[in-house]
Amino acid sequence: MTPMPLWGPLLLPWVLAAVLAFLDGRRAWVAWLGIATLAATLVCTALLLPQAWSAHPPEFVTGDWPVGVGIRLRADPLSIVYALVSTAVLLGTLVYEHVAGGITSRSFPSLVVFLGAGLTGVFFTSDAFNFYVFFELAMTSAFALASYGESPRNLRAAFTFVVVNLMGSTLFLTAVVMLYLTTGTLDMQSIIAWGQAQDPHALVVPGTLLLCAFGVKLGFFPFHFWAPAVYRDAGPTVAALLAGALANIGSYGLIRFGADVMPQVLERARPLLEVLGAASILYGSVLALSRRDTREVLAYASITQAGLIIAALGLDGPEGLSAAVALALAGSVDKTALFLAQDRGGERARRAYSVAAFSTAGVPPTAGFWSKAWLLRAALERGHPLLAALVVLASVLSLLALFRAYQREQWLREGAALHRGTGAVVFALSLALVATGLWPEPLLRAGRDAVAGLGVRR
Amino acid sequence: MRSFVPPLSRMLVWPSLIIALALWLKGGTEVGGGFPAGALAGLVVLLQYVVTGREQARRYVAVRYAAPLAGVGLLLVVGTAFLPVLAGYTPVSLFPQPGQPGLGAGAFHLHTALVFEGGLMLIVFGLVVTVIDRFALSTSTEEESGP
Numbered sequence: 001m002t003p004m005p006l007w008g009p010l011l012l013p014w015v016l017a018a019v020l021a022f023l024d025g026r027r028a029w030v031a032w033l034g035i036a037t038l039a040a041t042l043v044c045t046a047l048l049l050p051q052a053w054s055a056h057p058p059e060f061v062t063g064d065w066p067v068g069v070g071i072r073l074r075a076d077p078l079s080i081v082y083a084l085v086s087t088a089v090l091l092g093t094l095v096y097e098h099v100a101g102g103i104t105s106r107s108f109p110s111l112v113v114f115l116g117a118g119l120t121g122v123f124f125t126s127d128a129f130n131f132y133v134f135f136e137l138a139m140t141s142a143f144a145l146a147s148y149g150e151s152p153r154n155l156r157a158a159f160t161f162v163v164v165n166l167m168g169s170t171l172f173l174t175a176v177v178m179l180y181l182t183t184g185t186l187d188m189q190s191i192i193a194w195g196q197a198q199d200p201h202a203l204v205v206p207g208t209l210l211l212c213a214f215g216v217k218l219g220f221f222p223f224h225f226w227a228p229a230v231y232r233d234a235g236p237t238v239a240a241l242l243a244g245a246l247a248n249i250g251s252y253g254l255i256r257f258g259a260d261v262m263p264q265v266l267e268r269a270r271p272l273l274e275v276l277g278a279a280s281i282l283y284g285s286v287l288a289l290s291r292r293d294t295r296e297v298l299a300y301a302s303i304t305q306a307g308l309i310i311a312a313l314g315l316d317g318p319e320g321l322s323a324a325v326a327l328a329l330a331g332s333v334d335k336t337a338l339f340l341a342q343d344r345g346g347e348r349a350r351r352a353y354s355v356a357a358f359s360t361a362g363v364p365p366t367a368g369f370w371s372k373a374w375l376l377r378a379a380l381e382r383g384h385p386l387l388a389a390l391v392v393l394a395s396v397l398s399l400l401a402l403f404r405a406y407q408r409e410q411w412l413r414e415g416a417a418l419h420r421g422t423g424a425v426v427f428a429l430s431l432a433l434v435a436t437g438l439w440p441e442p443l444l445r446a447g448r449d450a451v452a453g454l455g456v457r458r
Numbered sequence: 459m460r461s462f463v464p465p466l467s468r469m470l471v472w473p474s475l476i477i478a479l480a481l482w483l484k485g486g487t488e489v490g491g492g493f494p495a496g497a498l499a500g501l502v503v504l505l506q507y508v509v510t511g512r513e514q515a516r517r518y519v520a521v522r523y524a525a526p527l528a529g530v531g532l533l534l535v536v537g538t539a540f541l542p543v544l545a546g547y548t549p550v551s552l553f554p555q556p557g558q559p560g561l562g563a564g565a566f567h568l569h570t571a572l573v574f575e576g577g578l579m580l581i582v583f584g585l586v587v588t589v590i591d592r593f594a595l596s597t598s599t600e601e602e603s604g605p
Contacts, residue, residue: 007549011540018532062550071550140585 004047006058006075009083010124012041013117020110031098034109038091038116045083045120052080053449059126068187074126078260078325078450082252083123085329089244089336090116092425096340097237099421105148114141115245122249128176128186128261135172135249139165142246149235157233161242164226168216175209182206188261192455200264207265210257211272218250220306221280228291231299236342239295243302244336251309251328255451258313259321263455266313273314274387280307281390285397294405298338301360301402304394305331311387312375319378321454322447326371329446330436334360334368337429338402346417348427353405353412355430361399362391365437370444467509471518474502482579483572492575496582503587512594521587528584534577538570550574 016037023030051058052075059074061067075083094112097103118138125131143165146158180186182202183194195203215223231239258266266273284304291297305327312324337356341349359368372391379388406412417423436443482495506515516522542551552571554560561568 007540007543011543011549014536015540018529018536021529021532022526060548062548063552064548 003051003058004044006048006060006073006124009041009044009048009087009120010073010117012044013037013113013120017110017113017117020113021107023106023110025103025106025109028098028102031094031103031109034113035091035094035098037113038087038094041116041120042084042087042091045080045087048075048080051075052077068185068190071130072126072187072189073124073130075124076450076453077446078252078255078454079123081325081329081446081450082248083120085332086119086123086245086248087116089332090119090241092336092429093237093240093244093340096240096422096425099425100237100344100419105150107144108148111141111145112241114138115145115241119245119249123252126188128179128188128191130186131253131256132169132173132176135253136169138246138249139169142242145238145241146230146234148238153233154235154238157230157238160226161230161234164216168213168223171209171216172213175206175213178206178209179203188256191261195262195264200262203262203265204268207257207262207269210253211269214250214253214257215276216250217253218247218306218309219303220276220310221283221303222276224280224284224303224306227303228296228299231302231339232293232295236295236339239298240336240339243298243339244332247302247306247335248328248332250306251324254310254313255321255324255328255454259451260454270314270316273310274384277307277309277311277314278387278390280304280310281394283307285394285401288401289397289404291401292408294409295339295342297401297405298335301338301398302331302335304398305335305360308372308375308391308394311390312378315375315378315382315384315387317378317382318448318451319374319381321451322444323371323375323378325450326374326443326447329443330359330367330371330433333429333433337426337433340422340426340429343411344418344422345411345415346423348423349417350412352423352426352430354403355433357399357402359433359437360402362395363399365434367433367436367440367443369437370440371447374444374447464509467505470505471502475499478502478579482575492578493582495575496579497586499579499583500586500590503583504590507590507594512591515594516591520583521591524584524587524591526584527580528588531577531580531582531584534573535581538574538577 016033020030020034025031025034048058057074057076059072061070061072063070090112094109097108103109115138118134118141121134122131122138125134143158143162146161147155176186179191183191185191185194212223219227231243234242258269281304284300284307288297288300288304291300309324309327312320312327314320334356337352338360341353341356355366359366362368362372372395376388376391379391478495478498481498482492503515503521520527539550543549552569552574554569
């Protein structure tokens with residue numbers, strides 16, 4: 001059997017999203033076509049796993065041009081694990097929306113598949129400008145998706161989201177232009193080589209801009225201001241898409257550009273990252289306690305989550321980076337399950353909510369427990385007892401904030417599901433969290449191997 | 459007194475579109491390409507919307523069918539990027555490849571890069587015009603239902 005080519009998971013969602021754009025997404029078979037596309041993309045990405053873990057990860061340069069002229073695409077373990085988790089989250093969300101009484105907009109399946117194409121492209125590209133192109137593709141679909149539902153409330157959320165994220169995109173584009181003017185190349189490997197040969201301090205300004213741009217995507221303090229309003233007012237499906245899949249661009253971008261492309265700049269930024277991380281953790285946990293709307297609580301919990309990732313990046317050494325990857329992956333599934341469990345009720349959704357809430361707070365046996373334990377260990381090993389204390393405090397406060405929802409939310413106490421099948425999707429997500437908690441080896445290995453080859457020119 | 463702006467804006471349509479076409483055909487290593495071409499064509503349409511209103515601007519066929527045009531552009535882009543894969547080339551291989559004899563005369567060369575850029579132009583044009591049209595639609599309904 002010939003090995004899976006790297007362009008497989010890129011070609012599939014692109015072509016089918018373009019086809020889906022001409023079809024009416026409100027029809028059941030079109031929705032199933034979209035679901036099949038994402039499932040096939042997931043399988044293709046999974047088939048790349050053995051190659052990505054080999055000594056020579058799969059890569060190609062578009063049009064067989066020499067490197068520097070053509071765009072290089074590459075799938076190392078970091079790219080693969082992010083692509084797998086994000087595609088799985090998109091798949092779950094699309095299935096959920098379809099079984100929850102049908103899709104109400106003709107473009108919804110096509111846009112979700114476009115979002116998938118953009119995300120896969122972002123994770124596989126090894127070229128700074130191409131990263132921007134795929135990033136914009138994902139953002140454009142997200143802008144259109146944000147208004148899904150089309151009530152004034154949804155549109156208000158969409159408007160905030162679009163304005164803030166366009167600012168983030170502008171910052172990112174400016175950083176890419178500065179990188180090109182400074183290093184004379186856009187290929188990430190060549191930028192690594194430049195940083196090793198030349199004075200890497202010239203990269204500090206683009207690095208700072210990148211931190212701000214990805215900060216807006218990921219939503220940590222002080223770039224979090226859009227998150228509560230958007231997550232509260234967008235529909236639960238859209239909030240799950242934005243918080244579960246799209247926010248992955250932020251953490252992936254920080255790890256890719258920080259740890260891989262500009263490790264010297266990340267080294268200098270460590271104290272800043274620690275402060276920002278600690279501030280986000282405190283801010284998110286305390287405000288999550290003060291909110292009455294459950295979706296706002298979830299939004300602030302996601303700010304805490306982002307803070308944990310930033311704090312993990314701020315730790316010296318590979319342990320912190322690995323913890324950041326594990327936190328991002330587990331957090332992505334947590335948030336999707338939490339947002340999707342809202343609104344439609346039912347026994348399974350209730351169980352899924354409590355499992356995902358336990359995972360967010362870091363209670364065993366869940367995926368969230370292992371990622372937080374990893375961060376805790378890394379913090380103690382590197383001599384940051386304060387950060388370790390903050391992690392524990394954040395866990396306790398998140399647990400309190402998320403379970404206070406039982407006092408207010410009727411659906412958490414009683415009532416059947418509004419739609420058959422919605423509970424099954426959320427339940428499957430929470431099962432994945434528990435399964436990872438009982439058998440954490442894949443998550444731990446993903447975290448460890450994803451950061452193993454970063455920052456070294458290959 | 460009649461304003462000179464509406465006739466002037468209409469006169470600008472064809473020259474602007476010709477410049478957009480020139481930008482598309484130049485492309486390659488020079489300034490130009492599908493993106494600025496599509497953006498310029500979109501700006502001309504924006505001018506029509508602002509000066510003459512939605513009804514007048516929608517007299518042009520390309521404006522009425524902007525969204526399908528973006529879809530066609532998308533298919534062109536995806537097609538040129540991925541069809542070479544079926545023949546065993548890497549994605550985004552463009553033909554004729556370096557060293558192969560080209561078709562065309564003078565400064566104009568037939569190349570699949572032109573198809574790719576043309577698709578990009580249609581996507582940009584289609585998206586810009588669709589967004590403008592939606593804004594125009596929502597403001598015109600607000601005015602009708604307003605006091």
